[in-house]
Amino acid sequence: MYQIPTFECDNKPEAIAILTSGGDSPGMNPAIRGVVRAALHHGIKVYGVHKGYSGLIIGDLQEMNSASVTNIVQRGGTILKSDRCLAFKDPEVRYQAAEILKEKGIDSLVVIGGDGSLTGAHLLAAENDIRVIGLPGTIDNDIYGTDDTIGFDTAVNTALDAIDKIRDTALSHESLFLVEVMGRNSGFIATHVGIACGAEMIVVPEYEVQIESICFQLASNREQGKGSSGIIVVAEGQTPGLTYSLATQLKQHNQSAKVCILGHIQRGGSPTGHDRVLASCLGASAVDYLCAGYNDVMIGVKNGQIVDTPLKQVIEKGKQLDEALFERALLLHK
Numbered sequence: 001m002y003q004i005p006t007f008e009c010d011n012k013p014e015a016i017a018i019l020t021s022g023g024d025s026p027g028m029n030p031a032i033r034g035v036v037r038a039a040l041h042h043g044i045k046v047y048g049v050h051k052g053y054s055g056l057i058i059g060d061l062q063e064m065n066s067a068s069v070t071n072i073v074q075r076g077g078t079i080l081k082s083d084r085c086l087a088f089k090d091p092e093v094r095y096q097a098a099e100i101l102k103e104k105g106i107d108s109l110v111v112i113g114g115d116g117s118l119t120g121a122h123l124l125a126a127e128n129d130i131r132v133i134g135l136p137g138t139i140d141n142d143i144y145g146t147d148d149t150i151g152f153d154t155a156v157n158t159a160l161d162a163i164d165k166i167r168d169t170a171l172s173h174e175s176l177f178l179v180e181v182m183g184r185n186s187g188f189i190a191t192h193v194g195i196a197c198g199a200e201m202i203v204v205p206e207y208e209v210q211i212e213s214i215c216f217q218l219a220s221n222r223e224q225g226k227g228s229s230g231i232i233v234v235a236e237g238q239t240p241g242l243t244y245s246l247a248t249q250l251k252q253h254n255q256s257a258k259v260c261i262l263g264h265i266q267r268g269g270s271p272t273g274h275d276r277v278l279a280s281c282l283g284a285s286a287v288d289y290l291c292a293g294y295n296d297v298m299i300g301v302k303n304g305q306i307v308d309t310p311l312k313q314v315i316e317k318g319k320q321l322d323e324a325l326f327e328r329a330l331l332l333h334k
């Protein structure tokens, strides 16, 4: 469970807007609910912005009440919708967005999204007279300042569910599967999924792996009587097609492998209990931090404690995959 800091509410916002931006992640809805219910508890007006920064720059927002967030805690995606808005990279457009908020009497904004969205959040706060709190909403878990992001646990469990099924086919046909999971240039999902599904190998962008060492591992498995079926979990990486290229390279080493790309199923679905609690606590805490006068920070969780980190630091420092965890995963293959 989380240790939640308590603050004096001596900087109560006039009104709070909330938006979800970038890639959606399961748990954004409970986070929205957390913000709305906590704001109403403090007697603060709260507005939902439709379609992320695209909606913000045209003033597409609506006041929310307690009923607006009823029956959403279990739903994947985001009721506010999400978008990618290139125009928000322009400081003039951000200034206009801040003016729109001020015209409506809104002085605070909560942004739920990944590193791109949090970059936009920091710039908006740094350049304008709007107080901004970011929440880490991404399945990738690649955000500095938090051990965990909203949606990561659900994505890992969704991938596991699929891989357990693929394993049945792999065993029945004594075949090898390369299963590609999401994570762009970070191997958090792949490492966690790989450990939890008992993968024969994990391939992540952070650590180079030679095709020869994969073949050696597979041969060693056969010699140990583990059979020739198996699952290799591959992080998608920045360049599409990596997993197909691995399959081709394996074929050149007389090792056939089937490719299965899990893709967007990892983004959707009902959030796990873990993500619902994380998102709800972070959402409600965002309002506490605003009431205490905080600005330009992200609220995350470290060692079980709700903590804040300046958004500037969040976007400047990337979160690295824990080497010890990856080493542990390698040990478990053998």
Ligand code: ADP
Pocket: 021, 022, 023, 053, 083, 084, 085, 086, 087, 088, 089, 090, 113, 114, 115, 116, 117, 118, 119, 120, 121, 123, 138
């Ligand atoms: P995510 O938040 O999931 O990482 P993106 O990287 O696509 O997703 O970013 C989502 C949105 O955040 C972008 O479409 C844009 O509106 C905003 N954003 C991203 N980078 C910047 C930036 N450098 N300056 C201002 N806004 C940005």
